Amino acid sequence: MKRSQETSGLRAPSRRRWGLLFLIVYLLFTLAPIYWMLHMSLRSNLAITSSFAWLPESFSLANYATIFTDPAWYDGYINSIIYVVLNTIMSVTVALPAAYAFSRYSFIGDKHLFFWLLTNRMTPAAVFLLPFFQLYTAIGLMDTHIAVALAHMVFNVPLAVWILEGFMSAVPREIDETAWIDGYSFPRFFVRIFVPLIKAGIGVTAFFCFMFSWVELLLARTLTSVDAKPIAATMTRTISASGMDWGTLAAAGVLTIVPGALVIYFVRHYIAKGFAMGRV
């Protein structure tokens, strides 16, 4: 045993160094395209398409100025944020009791229901766009934020249930039982005791819902035209104009990372604390 301790003691630092090297190389790979987007966002359209430069030759914020002064651009951000936040709140709210049911009880059809939920992520968007359009037109929700938020629940709710169920299963059932004995009603127990206990799970779930709703384009574009048009759809507009407006597009792209980066910054401790996902 002594020998093995020695060898692991000898080998651990060098392994850590390789690990660090790998991590740095990978982060460079991750950041390179993002650097290029930032780089493009600081250059003029002409400079982008005509010449290669490792560093932007000028530091111009003109592209950003366009976005912040043109309502067609900044409204896109506001619209996206509204429906993404709505979707996140709605998805987590409906997923919480369901995840509790899956983690605490068995009931007829529970396993089938769980898998059925997942199957809703598996529908290829292309052909479902038209039925979605017809459905939301029929109920008069076209071009509203709530329509996109509702449509995005199809892929976010199953994921939210799955993640939350993992966190809830890690909470010992004795806590629930003690609360029943103390005379708590279910809603009061759930809101006052249980939800605070799985705060980390709610944070992580909210991050995933936010992310998947933020980056989705096809449904969001189909269900909106003017009033709720998302930023990602605004960005496709630049293609139809005279040539591509690469600089503004890159600046808009840089700005789309900001809200999500803030969200992950707030939930970083919850992710670093770890979660295991019980149900397999």
Add this chain to the structure above:
Amino acid sequence: MSTVKPVNQRAWWLVLPVLLSVAFSALIPLMTVVNYSVQDILGPSSSVFVGMEWYKEVLRDSDLHSALVRQLLFSGAVLAAEIPLGIALALAMPAAGWRASLVLVLLAMPLLVPWNVVGTIWQIFSRADIGLLGYALTRFGIDYNYSQSSVAAWCTVLIMDIWHWTPLVALLAYAGLRAIPEAYYQAARIDGASRWAVFRHIQLPKLRGVLMIAVLLRFMDSFMIYTEPFVLTGGGPGTSTTFLSQYLTQKAVGQFDLGPAAAFSLIYFLIILLLCFVLYNYIKDAGTADGKGVS
């Protein structure tokens, strides 16, 4: 589960909001698609019932067969690259402190870029004349042009997907690793277990839950990949990067063959469902065979 969960049918009431909200936006469009798939839609108000005709036509379509093969290869390559890479990243990431926060935020960035923007960035980033990647590769003497060579186009789409989605696997695996109690590692140290043995017998089984979600998510999403290759290569050169979704969209929107497209998307959906079911059971069984199920 350590103890048997009590049977309680009233739990259905707790599941009801999820059921209703998902069913509203999922089942109604699904039924509409089923309806399309058995009709020949001639105009807004005239259609003819054709039964299984479209299904037969779709199943005989040889372009679809090659798109399916391309798709299977692509999703296989995505899983083979992203899952091990994501686990390796999670193992290499710092466990706590400001470094961990920094790495988490940097790593998550690709996930937060809207999908059409991902395609747009890579479109420029990979160009040999004005893009960092293309320029660097050309400087190294590699003849690289993703808009002409199908191999280069294929590799670019794959590397783009790895760039885009490996962070998701890494985040999930990282969270899974952090949930392993320190006592497990202490026990392994006492036994003098090698690094590989610790990984194989402690970390990997404990990661089963998060890896299940990572594999299924990556599988489904890569199998339905549309926006990114559409923007990057437009499916070309030729049809080398035309994956199933894009072929489907060409049919549904380009040729407006709504009936066949609906039949196609239902078959598509069933293929994903079947493969997910196989993966789900495979990972589940791999865990029970180890005798080290999570929780």
